[in-house]
Amino acid sequence: EAGVTQFPSHSVIEKGQTVTLRCDPISGHDNLYWYRRVMGKEIKFLLHFVKESKQDESGMPNNRFLAERTGGTYSTLKVQPAELEDSGVYFCASSPGQGGSPLHFGNGTRLTVT
Amino acid sequence: AQSVAQPEDQVNVAEGNPLTVKCTYSVSGNPYLFWYVQYPNRGLQFLLKYITGDNLVKGSYGFEAEFNKSQTSFHLKKPSALVSDSALYFCAVSHSGGYQKVTFGIGTKLQVIP
Numbered sequence: 001e002a003g004v005t006q007f008p009s010h011s012v013i014e015k016g017q018t019v020t021l022r023c024d025p026i027s028g029h030d031n032l033y034w035y036r037r038v039m040g041k042e043i044k045f046l047l048h049f050v051k052e053s054k055q056d057e058s059g060m061p062n063n064r065f066l067a068e069r070t071g072g073t074y075s076t077l078k079v080q081p082a083e084l085e086d087s088g089v090y091f092c093a094s095s096p097g098q099g100g101s102p103l104h105f106g107n108g109t110r111l112t113v114t
Numbered sequence: 115a116q117s118v119a120q121p122e123d124q125v126n127v128a129e130g131n132p133l134t135v136k137c138t139y140s141v142s143g144n145p146y147l148f149w150y151v152q153y154p155n156r157g158l159q160f161l162l163k164y165i166t167g168d169n170l171v172k173g174s175y176g177f178e179a180e181f182n183k184s185q186t187s188f189h190l191k192k193p194s195a196l197v198s199d200s201a202l203y204f205c206a207v208s209h210s211g212g213y214q215k216v217t218f219g220i221g222t223k224l225q226v227i228p
Contacts, residue, residue: 042221
């Protein structure tokens with residue numbers, strides 16, 4: 001089976017610009033998660049989709065971040081306008097079913113805001 | 115709120131020696147515990163998990179972990195370290211019951227010295 005894919009792998013943008021990250025989960029996985037890791041810190045939870053619905057978005061930093069999951073398939077995470085502190089590696093992960101299933105991660109998108 | 119602590123930023127071990135990477139957790143209810151490994155420029159890969167049953171769980175690449183409920187710990191172990199085990203290791207927790215988010219620790223860098 002194809003794994004979780006993320007696009008782009010790297011993005012460098014200026015402060016105030018907009019960036020959209022995309023994640024294609026493993027086919028059939030209901031759960032889709034977004035995480036972010038800033039250098040040297042923990043992998044911080046952003047939000048969790050179950051199919052097309054937001055199950056938990058408690059980790060979204062502020063309203064500059066908008067996540068969508070079209071038809072319960074791929075997901076996008078838009079940052080608008082980007083700030084310097086948004087830099088980091090954004091990971092997407094998916095899993096089937098309910099709790100206890102391991103997460104399958106993409107390789108991440110490294111976002112640099114200058 | 116659930117949380118994970120990995121008290122060591124880095125663990126150094128000689129090749130062939132046993133290794134331990136420490137993890138403690140805090141969660142309401144019964145925990146689901148996971149270890150993931152990350153190699154450079156890659157996403158996280160699942161190593162092993164504890165859901166229920168035997169406190170000693172075995173996973174990929176010869177790794178194992180012991181669940182200790184009284185100490186709320188889930189330390190990762192391997193009897194004989196390989197240079198190729200050098201990577202970043204993350205402990206994670208969620209809890210039983212429906213769709214639950216997974217919380218990660220800060221990560222521990224394992225360096226196996228030839």
